[in-house]
Amino acid sequence: MVRTTSFSVIAPAKLNLFLHINGRRADGYHELETLFTFLNFGDELSFELTSTPTILVTGDTKDIPLKDNLIYKAALLLQTQNKSQLGVKINLIKRLPMGGGVGGGSSDAATTLLALNKLWNINSSVDELADLGLQLGADVPVFIRGQSAIAQGIGEKLQHVELERKWYCVVHPNQHVSTAKIFTHPDLKRDTPKILGDWKCQTLSNDCEPLVKKLCPEVEKTLQWLLKYAPSKMTGTGSCCFVEFASQVQAQDVLANLPHTWQGFIASSVNTSPAHTELAAIFDQ
Ligand SMILES: C[C@@](CO)(OP(=O)(O)O)[C@H](O)COP(=O)(O)OP(=O)(O)OC[C@H]1O[C@@H](n2ccc(N)nc2=O)[C@H](O)[C@@H]1O
Ligand SMILES: Nc1ncnc2c1ncn2[C@@H]1O[C@H](COP(=O)(O)OP(=O)(O)O)[C@@H](O)[C@H]1O
Missing domain, CATH: 3.30.70.890 (GHMP kinase, C-terminal domain)
Structure with missing residues (x-):
């Protein structure tokens, strides 16, 4: 079988169809209940496998310093956790407004974890990737699990709900x-x-x-x-x-x-x- 070494994937937008805040935890995070749906529109990320362990991020990332870029942070976290010696070139086409509440940064991070899990042959389970994603942001796990859901906790306790297409x-x-x-x-x-x-x-x-x-x-x-x-x-x-x-x-x-x-x-x-x-x-x- 020929191994896939370069490909492009969407990082879709989410909408919170409602968002209730139930309280505040001692660590400052908020307990909430929210309904997430995904949209068939989003950023586009291209991945190219490299044999040296360098992580290169190019494209529409100019305003974000590399160390703060959630794509870079996700790739580095997965590489470090799994002691992978492989690297990647990632290119971003940004379509989602930043700080817009459509989860662009979180979705970029989740798509990066899901894609590199395949590209680097890491074979982590969805549960493991969701736990890793939570270190990057409260919204990352829902994008890792990839199913419309009611979220509780700080956004990480997810219960799948089937929604009508709108x-x-x-x-x-x-x-x-x-x-x-x-x-x-x-x-x-x-x-x-x-x-x-x-x-x-x-x-x-x-x-x-x-x-x-x-x-x-x-x-x-x-x-x-x-x-x-x-x-x-x-x-x-x-x-x-x-x-x-x-x-x-x-x-x-x-x-x-x-x-x-x-x-x-x-x-x-x-x-x-x-x-x-x-x-x-x-x-x-
Ligand atoms: C509010 C929501 C709803 O989907 O979305 P956005 O409007 O940001 O897209 C999310 O819970 C945002 O998730 P995310 O953007 O990943 O949050 P993080 O990076 O973890 O945290 C950003 C900031 O929000 C606060 N925060 C986040 C989630 C939460 N349940 N309680 C919080 O108080 C954190 O304390 C932090 O200061
Ligand atoms: N790849 C990325 N795409 C978007 N934002 C990013 C990225 N990496 C880091 N960030 C930071 O995350 C913040 C929140 O971005 P975003 O997820 O788009 O907004 P929101 O959480 O409101 O949906 C941005 O203001 C930016 O500073």
């Missing part, structure tokens, strides 16, 4: 919202009771939304503008906002009318992360 128009109001800034803000609502019973029968919202709207008027404007089309929501700690539809044309219509000061994209939801689907097509033939 179309989304996601709008980035050209604002970077720092997750750390929102989670350390005194005005953040942190006391939503845990969901009892079926989550589908509850009032679901994003507890970060009121604070982010106050700190970032452009997010408020975006949510207001989107309301013309459908109920609008914010994902994660912002700044991206979205509307949900049953059909692609409805989502396309919103994008076509988007004010030029904002960026947006349309995508459909998928129950399995497209990173998993693409890697399976490359490696599990």
Whole structure:
């Protein structure tokens, strides 16, 4: 069998369809309940195996110092943990807004772990990779497991839920919202009771939304503008906002009318992360 030594994979976006904050732990992290769905839109990462143990990251990474780049950190962590002597050249095409609440950095890290696990023949289990991913960020494990899910804990306790396929128009109001800034803000609502019973029968919202709207008027404007089309929501700690539809044309219509000061994209939801689907097509033939 010929060994695959170079390939490209998506690092998909996520949306938090709701996000409740139930409390704050002693280490500062927040207990939350959130519903994750994946989109069939994201960054693109190319991997090329090298025989020396160098990790090279190129492409749309200019603003992030290498040591802070989650792609580099993920590759280094996997290489160190497994004492691998192999290296890699990784190229990033960035399509997801940074600090937008669509999980671009976490998804890049997860795709890197999943891809290098194959490329370097490491054969770690999904559980092992999810544990490793958690060291890089609370959102990384859901991208490693790759299934739409309700998350609890700090985002790492995942229960798979099968969701109906929907179309989304996601709008980035050209604002970077720092997750750390929102989670350390005194005005953040942190006391939503845990969901009892079926989550589908509850009032679901994003507890970060009121604070982010106050700190970032452009997010408020975006949510207001989107309301013309459908109920609008914010994902994660912002700044991206979205509307949900049953059909692609409805989502396309919103994008076509988007004010030029904002960026947006349309995508459909998928129950399995497209990173998993693409890697399976490359490696599990
Ligand atoms: C809020 C969420 C919802 O999906 O998404 P984003 O808006 O960032 O995409 C995530 O929980 C973000 O996950 P992630 O971006 O990986 O977080 P980390 O890098 O681990 O932490 C960033 C900052 O948020 C805080 N944080 C994160 C998760 C959590 N449950 N409680 C927290 O208080 C951490 O203390 C840290 O200061
Ligand atoms: N490869 C990467 N892609 C995006 N952000 C990265 C990456 N590596 C490190 N980061 C850092 O992570 C922060 C959060 O990025 P991102 O995951 O895109 O936003 P969010 O958590 O709001 O969804 C960025 O502001 C950036 O400083």
